[in-house]
Amino acid sequence: MFRPHAFGLVIVLAVAGCSPTGGASRMQLGADGRPVQAVYRIAERDVPVIQARMRDAINAVRAQAGLSQVVLNVPLTSAAATHARDMSIQGRPWHFGSDGSSPIDRVNRVGYTGQFLGETLSETYETEIETLTAWIEARGTREIILDPRVREIGFAWYQEANGKIWWVLTTGTPAA
Numbered sequence: 001m002f003r004p005h006a007f008g009l010v011i012v013l014a015v016a017g018c019s020p021t022g023g024a025s026r027m028q029l030g031a032d033g034r035p036v037q038a039v040y041r042i043a044e045r046d047v048p049v050i051q052a053r054m055r056d057a058i059n060a061v062r063a064q065a066g067l068s069q070v071v072l073n074v075p076l077t078s079a080a081a082t083h084a085r086d087m088s089i090q091g092r093p094w095h096f097g098s099d100g101s102s103p104i105d106r107v108n109r110v111g112y113t114g115q116f117l118g119e120t121l122s123e124t125y126e127t128e129i130e131t132l133t134a135w136i137e138a139r140g141t142r143e144i145i146l147d148p149r150v151r152e153i154g155f156a157w158y159q160e161a162n163g164k165i166w167w168v169l170t171t172g173t174p175a176a
Contacts, residue, residue, distance in 0.1 A: 039163035040127050051077070054128045054155045054169075058145060061136060065146050073172065075112040076154025080168035082106060083119075084158040087166045093123040107154075107170060114152060114174040118144035122167040128157075131167050149173045 042050065051072055059069045083106055086097050095103055103119040120141040122131045135141040144150075154170040 040125060040165070041163065042157070042159050042165070050128050050157075051155050054132060055153065057129055057132050058153065061132075062146060067146060067148055068151065070150055070153045070171075073112070073114075073152035073154055075110040076107060076152055076170045076172055077156050078110040078154070079103070079106040079112065080119075080154040080170045081156035081158070082110070083121075084156050084166040084168045087121065087123070087168070088158045088160055088164075093121045093166065095119055095121065103170065107172065112172060114172045115149075117147055117150055117171045117173060119171070120144050120167075120169045122165075124165055124167065125163055126165070128155075128167065131165075135169070144171055145169070147171065 055070065055072050062069065083097060083103070087093050090098050097106065101109075104116050107116045120135050122134065124131055124134075126134075132145075135145060150171045151173045152171070154168075154172075156168055158166045160166075
């Protein structure tokens, strides 16, 4: 009886000690004895891993709903990256650029030839998976992610020096 429990405890401790980017970190406790939120830092080398993890998580959610898989699209991702940085400059998560541009304007500017379908945003210190979970829990953003017409996504972010992350997901479908 002791060995399986000990093995399970070792597995749990090993997984709990891993950060999302693969390194190990120690949990810090605040004066109240509760865990202090660690800043989720994203390095340049993490970009393809995080984008693939988000695509795969979206595809898992879509598969559960009986929907087709999505692929990452470079122009949609470029539009998302531009808007993520612009939201940081504006200091607010909203769908209009500082120049008055709409999501449709931004995907047209980067040369996306498909049909733009939707955009979801987040201003947070949370990981991409925590952000996707919040999007799935909210009716409006869930409808964008689970739109049966979606075949392509763009996913990008901008992280400020203080750790705040501005996440943007754009969705579309290829031209017929």
